[in-house]
Amino acid sequence: MSKVVNSLKEVIALSGLKDGMTVSFHHHLRNGDYVLNMVMDTIAQAGIRDLTVNASSFFDVHTPMLEHIKNRVVTHILTDYMASGLGREISRGIMDTPVQFRTHGGRPSDIALGRTPVDVAFIAAPTADPMGNCSGKYGPSACGSLGYAFADAMYAKKVVVITDNLVPYPLADFSISEDYVDYVVQVDAIGNPKGIVSGTTQITRDPVGLVMASYAAKVIENSGLLKDGFSFQTGAGGASLAAAKFLKEIMLRDGIQGSYGLGGITGYMVDMLEAGCFRSLLDVQCFDLKAVESIRSDPRHREITALHYAGPSVPSAVVDSLDVVILGATEIDTDFNVNVHTDSNGFIMGGSGGHSDAAAGSKLCMIIAPMFRARLPIVTDHVTCVSTPGKDIDVLVTQGGIAVNPKNAELKQRLVKAGLPIVDIHELKEKTERITGAPRHLQFGDKAVAEVIYRDGTKLDTIYNVI
Amino acid sequence: MSKVVNSLKEVIALSGLKDGMTVSFHHHLRNGDYVLNMVMDTIAQAGIRDLTVNASSFFDVHTPMLEHIKNRVVTHILTDYMASGLGREISRGIMDTPVQFRTHGGRPSDIALGRTPVDVAFIAAPTADPMGNCSGKYGPSACGSLGYAFADAMYAKKVVVITDNLVPYPLADFSISEDYVDYVVQVDAIGNPKGIVSGTTQITRDPVGLVMASYAAKVIENSGLLKDGFSFQTGAGGASLAAAKFLKEIMLRDGIQGSYGLGGITGYMVDMLEAGCFRSLLDVQCFDLKAVESIRSDPRHREITALHYAGPSVPSAVVDSLDVVILGATEIDTDFNVNVHTDSNGFIMGGSGGHSDAAAGSKLCMIIAPMFRARLPIVTDHVTCVSTPGKDIDVLVTQGGIAVNPKNAELKQRLVKAGLPIVDIHELKEKTERITGAPRHLQFGDKAVAEVIYRDGTKLDTIYNVI
Numbered sequence: 001m002s003k004v005v006n007s008l009k010e011v012i013a014l015s016g017l018k019d020g021m022t023v024s025f026h027h028h029l030r031n032g033d034y035v036l037n038m039v040m041d042t043i044a045q046a047g048i049r050d051l052t053v054n055a056s057s058f059f060d061v062h063t064p065m066l067e068h069i070k071n072r073v074v075t076h077i078l079t080d081y082m083a084s085g086l087g088r089e090i091s092r093g094i095m096d097t098p099v100q101f102r103t104h105g106g107r108p109s110d111i112a113l114g115r116t117p118v119d120v121a122f123i124a125a126p127t128a129d130p131m132g133n134c135s136g137k138y139g140p141s142a143c144g145s146l147g148y149a150f151a152d153a154m155y156a157k158k159v160v161v162i163t164d165n166l167v168p169y170p171l172a173d174f175s176i177s178e179d180y181v182d183y184v185v186q187v188d189a190i191g192n193p194k195g196i197v198s199g200t201t202q203i204t205r206d207p208v209g210l211v212m213a214s215y216a217a218k219v220i221e222n223s224g225l226l227k228d229g230f231s232f233q234t235g236a237g238g239a240s241l242a243a244a245k246f247l248k249e250i251m252l253r254d255g256i257q258g259s260y261g262l263g264g265i266t267g268y269m270v271d272m273l274e275a276g277c278f279r280s281l282l283d284v285q286c287f288d289l290k291a292v293e294s295i296r297s298d299p300r301h302r303e304i305t306a307l308h309y310a311g312p313s314v315p316s317a318v319v320d321s322l323d324v325v326i327l328g329a330t331e332i333d334t335d336f337n338v339n340v341h342t343d344s345n346g347f348i349m350g351g352s353g354g355h356s357d358a359a360a361g362s363k364l365c366m367i368i369a370p371m372f373r374a375r376l377p378i379v380t381d382h383v384t385c386v387s388t389p390g391k392d393i394d395v396l397v398t399q400g401g402i403a404v405n406p407k408n409a410e411l412k413q414r415l416v417k418a419g420l421p422i423v424d425i426h427e428l429k430e431k432t433e434r435i436t437g438a439p440r441h442l443q444f445g446d447k448a449v450a451e452v453i454y455r456d457g458t459k460l461d462t463i464y465n466v467i
Numbered sequence: 468m469s470k471v472v473n474s475l476k477e478v479i480a481l482s483g484l485k486d487g488m489t490v491s492f493h494h495h496l497r498n499g500d501y502v503l504n505m506v507m508d509t510i511a512q513a514g515i516r517d518l519t520v521n522a523s524s525f526f527d528v529h530t531p532m533l534e535h536i537k538n539r540v541v542t543h544i545l546t547d548y549m550a551s552g553l554g555r556e557i558s559r560g561i562m563d564t565p566v567q568f569r570t571h572g573g574r575p576s577d578i579a580l581g582r583t584p585v586d587v588a589f590i591a592a593p594t595a596d597p598m599g600n601c602s603g604k605y606g607p608s609a610c611g612s613l614g615y616a617f618a619d620a621m622y623a624k625k626v627v628v629i630t631d632n633l634v635p636y637p638l639a640d641f642s643i644s645e646d647y648v649d650y651v652v653q654v655d656a657i658g659n660p661k662g663i664v665s666g667t668t669q670i671t672r673d674p675v676g677l678v679m680a681s682y683a684a685k686v687i688e689n690s691g692l693l694k695d696g697f698s699f700q701t702g703a704g705g706a707s708l709a710a711a712k713f714l715k716e717i718m719l720r721d722g723i724q725g726s727y728g729l730g731g732i733t734g735y736m737v738d739m740l741e742a743g744c745f746r747s748l749l750d751v752q753c754f755d756l757k758a759v760e761s762i763r764s765d766p767r768h769r770e771i772t773a774l775h776y777a778g779p780s781v782p783s784a785v786v787d788s789l790d791v792v793i794l795g796a797t798e799i800d801t802d803f804n805v806n807v808h809t810d811s812n813g814f815i816m817g818g819s820g821g822h823s824d825a826a827a828g829s830k831l832c833m834i835i836a837p838m839f840r841a842r843l844p845i846v847t848d849h850v851t852c853v854s855t856p857g858k859d860i861d862v863l864v865t866q867g868g869i870a871v872n873p874k875n876a877e878l879k880q881r882l883v884k885a886g887l888p889i890v891d892i893h894e895l896k897e898k899t900e901r902i903t904g905a906p907r908h909l910q911f912g913d914k915a916v917a918e919v920i921y922r923d924g925t926k927l928d929t930i931y932n933v934i
Contacts, residue, residue, distance in 0.1 A: 172747030172769045179781035280639030302639045314646035
């Protein structure tokens with residue numbers, strides 16, 4: 001008995017995929033992913049049209065999707081993140097229906113609740129057995145956690161596992177188990193390892209980044225949250241990693257043992273685990289080879305599903321217990337609303353991912369961003385797009401000072417007392433504009449190209465076409 | 468943030484439990500379980516009545532349920548197995564509605580499909596954190612796998628975790644994750660370790676058992692299935708364990724590396740893993756301390772859910788890939804139908820558990836049973852109750868010979884060629900009756916006291932009251 005089907009063409013026929021249905025993909029293979037393109041090409045060749053594609057993220061490697069959009073193979077897109085390769089064209093208005101942006105927590109909740117049902121889920125699996133037990137931990141295309149793929153596997157009507165490393169039954173160290181899987185397809189390669197994970201993620205060497213990282217670590221040190229049991233999430237950006245490095249030094253100096261590191265996990269978080277800064281890592285996605293090696297071999301480093309990570313519809317998710325998260329921004333306004341969807345010209349080049357989930361769940365949500373990028377100020381009167389509402393943001397750290405959201409008066413007092421350079425966010429804006437000049441006002445058309453759906457299912461904002 | 472509630476009384480109020488609803492329990496604490504009784508007592512004290520209790524098994528420790536049945540706190544029972552403490556009284560007709568017996572695979576499938584919805588699931592958890600991440604691997608009441616509890620946790624409207632070992636958040640090595648859990652209650656003890664797992668399970672020293680075990684191992688050796696990749700399930704009975712021991716010797720002698728051992732796992736299966744007879748163990752329930760220690764520390768020994776183990780509603784379960792299973796019987800008839808529900812007097816004292824799931828999935832299903840017990844023959848014209856249909860049984864091994872189901876002519880040829888003592892099942896029946904005398908015919912009343920529901924949802928048999 002085996003679920004192995006000879007080809008993608010055959011499995012698409014077997015899956016019952018028809019015009020107007022929904023297919024889904026996960027993004028753990030990141031910018032090395034071959035699977036989304038090969039599946040969509042096969043679907044297009046089969047003459048199926050008018051599909052909804054629900055992908056947890058689109059990277060630049062997925063830019064060939066443009067052809068399927070133009071040919072109306074794909075007429076609806078749901079995602080949590082979209083790199084500029086696709087985003088720039090979407091922003092030009094090439095689709096009739098706006099892209100729906102969700103969050104990494106909102107997406108699996110909406111799938112689980114049946115709000116965004118999936119007909120056929122395609123699971124890129126770095127290792128699988130002939131019955132569909134699969135894992136991201138092993139194989140030439142190893143990516144570590146498969147956290148974002150669980151909801152797809154659990155709730156799609158049909159589930160196809162695509163692997164380039166078929167192993168004998170059973171794959172005992174499965175992540176997604178065979179009881180969710182209908183078909184298995186073996187291909188030559190599911191991805192390019194160079195694009196799947198970084199060899200190593202690097203901390204910043206930029207002086208501005210190092211100043212921000214130093215401030216960030218001091219904000220955490222003085223927040224009242226840095227004590228035994230402390231929990232922490234940070235991204236893979238250079239300044240965030242530098243902040244983690246400084247934080248590690250503080251925790252080791254003061255003998256603080258945190259409870260867990262969360263999120264997309266980098267080698268720097270693994271270092272913190274191994275140094276005793278945390279008891280565990282809870283991992284929805286691995287960012288580098290060290291994280292992949294750790295989740296494979298260290299039982300303290302555990303894969304979690306996206307619902308467990310950040311689902312807003314479940315009794316609790318890990319973000320709900322999170323102390324501190326460090327996040328980025330392309331813009332932040334004087335009400336602390338954050339934009340991570342569009343660039344300075346208004347083109348789509350990102351998305352929330354877990355941004356607004358971690359912001360909503362954490363006790364302290366910190367944005368690290370330079371005062372300006374390419375002479376464009378970070379702080380504005382109104383962000384071009386509200387990705388995360390200001391109510392969930394506690395503090396903005398820039399090289400020119402630290403702005404605390406007035407809703408968090410206690411934090412401000414603590415940071416002032418610690419001698420940190422606290423500035424009012426309006427002052428920070430003016431200070432920046434004295435350097436950069438006033439920003440030009442972006443012009444948009446009247447065609448909605450994307451909707452930003454908050455984790456509770458309400459519409460947070462609409463993105464219009466760039467003219 | 469915490470889900471910890473002060474008492475069972477409080478959590479039952481919070482859960483919204485009302486007259487006529489369904490509560491569920493799992494049985495990993497076996498005859499040491501305190502949780503079912505303490506919860507049912509609290510529910511009774513709260514004045515709630517007319518409940519359906521869906522428990523994966525009832526052991527003799529649960530005999531106090533009789534009082535709740537008599538007081539009409541409990542008016543419907545769904546289970547996969549019922550020991551004689553409850554079974555004897557059920558067989559006397561104390562309930563108005565027949566008990567519904569399912570299988571360990573059918574139960575989670577019917578819960579998942581919404582055929583037997585659960586309002587409040589009570590999860591006895593040997594270790595849990597304040598948000599409900601929980602595990603059976605650690606703590607004073609450690610039981611190992613929580614395989615049968617997953618469907619309850621995943622599909623019940625409200626989920627209560629009850630633990631006697633509350634640990635700091637997060638329990639990284641969780642089995643059931645917090646995103647399924649609504650409340651956590653800490654109690655002094657969830658069970659008596661002596662009743663939860665055996666210190667060691669023992670192979671038989673009975674000469675009859677050893678003869679049967681020797682035959683069983685030879686049947687497997689000559690079945691054509693014993694080769695690299697071989698997979699195997701057996702029970703915890705003395706003769707089954709002896710068969711496993713003999714099988715291990717054959718596999719080591721011949722250098723055969725099996726793929727997996729399955730099921731309720733004993734220390735003997737762990738020995739086989741450690742000796743290299745299998746690459747992995749897939750474990751829905753641990754039977755002894757050695758199995759608990761192994762699932763805690765050996766990554767080749769993996770917990771699986773009951774759906775993954777044996778679910779008939781899912782694309783595949785592990786039993787579907789199983790080569791050989793050894794099972795027991797209280798009766799087997801000349802059509803190879805097996806009874807494991809009632810004793811020789813017609814009283815309920817068991818149930819399918821995973822019997823008919825493993826029988827249906829395996830390539831070779833072997834029953835081991837002595838020709839007679841207490842002068843009552845095993846082989847009958849018609850079993851008192853069909854627990855597993857004869858179509859799924861391949862061979863019966865007794866000390867007086869081996870009967871092969873005529874549907875499996877190839878197996879018979881192989882065993883004859885190997886010189887094993889093959890007998891026609893009718894001859895075996897006559898041979899036995901020459902020793903025991905003809906069995907008396909049981910008399911039943913006309914009140915249905917239980918229904919046996921096959922794994923596909925159809926009714927297999929009805930059990931009537933004993934008069």
